[in-house]
Each structure stands twice: as C-alpha cells, then as structure tokens.
Amino acid sequence: MEDMTIDEKLAVDKFHVDEGHEHICVDADASPSEIERLVKLCPAGLYRLDGTGRLTFDYAGCLECGTCLVVGLGGVVRSWSYPRGGMGVEFRQG
Ligand code: SF4
Known part of the structure; x- marks a missing residue:
C-alpha cells in the first residue's frame, strides 16, 4: 500500500454517485486565490483548473x-452536504 500512487489508492475506493443530488456546489467565479487553495487541499484532486485557468469541479469522486467545507464555505463553496443515504464514497482497505 505504501508504494501506491494517490490515483491508485483512490481507485480502490468505490463511489456510489447520486446523479440527482449534487452534494457540493461551487462558484467558479470565486477569488482565484481561494480556488487555488482548494486545488491544493482537496485530497481527491476534484478542484482543478482547466487550460484557461477556470475552475472545474466534479463531486462524483x-x-x-470536509476540507472544502471548512476552508471554502462562503467563498468557492456555495453549499456543502453529505450525499444522501447509501450514496457517496465506500472506503476499502481502511
Ligand atoms: S469534501 Fe471537499 S475537499 Fe474533501 S474530497 Fe470532497 S470535494 Fe475534496
């Protein structure tokens, strides 16, 4: 497990994506410094900048x-909640 890359470790987890409920909503027009902070902090790498420097975000992974809730609510993060019951991440191997 120690020699695995982040992407390999994330690939072990299973995601039950709730297509009808975007549990985190973001503001792509928030301040660039706040966006850059979440790009660096999200452990799943879901906050990304496209080729034009614009925020892209996909709640599916x-x-x-709760990092973006603590750091970004009221700025980049417009709303944050857990996925509905039975949905979301299923951790494997601890
Ligand atoms: S809660 Fe926020 S920071 Fe944590 S994995 Fe999800 S999107 Fe990334």
Whole structure:
C-alpha cells in the first residue's frame, strides 16, 4: 500500500454517485486565490483548473473529508452536504 500512487489508492475506493443530488456546489467565479487553495487541499484532486485557468469541479469522486467545507464555505463553496443515504464514497482497505 505504501508504494501506491494517490490515483491508485483512490481507485480502490468505490463511489456510489447520486446523479440527482449534487452534494457540493461551487462558484467558479470565486477569488482565484481561494480556488487555488482548494486545488491544493482537496485530497481527491476534484478542484482543478482547466487550460484557461477556470475552475472545474466534479463531486462524483468526493471523499467526504470536509476540507472544502471548512476552508471554502462562503467563498468557492456555495453549499456543502453529505450525499444522501447509501450514496457517496465506500472506503476499502481502511
Ligand atoms: S469534501 Fe474533501 S474530497 Fe470532497 S470535494 Fe471537499 S475537499 Fe475534496
């Protein structure tokens, strides 16, 4: 497990994506410095900048760690909640 890359470790987890409920909503027009902070902090790498420097975000791979809730609510993060019951991440191997 120690020699695995982040992408390999994330690939072990299973995601039950709730297509009808975007549990985290973001503001792509938030301040660039706040966006850059979440690009660096999200452990799943879901906050990304495209080729034009614009924020892209996909809640489907969320680890539900709460980092962006603590750091970004009221700025980049417009709303945050857990996925509905039975949905979201299923951790494997601890
Ligand atoms: S809760 Fe954690 S994993 Fe999910 S989007 Fe926010 S920082 Fe990323």
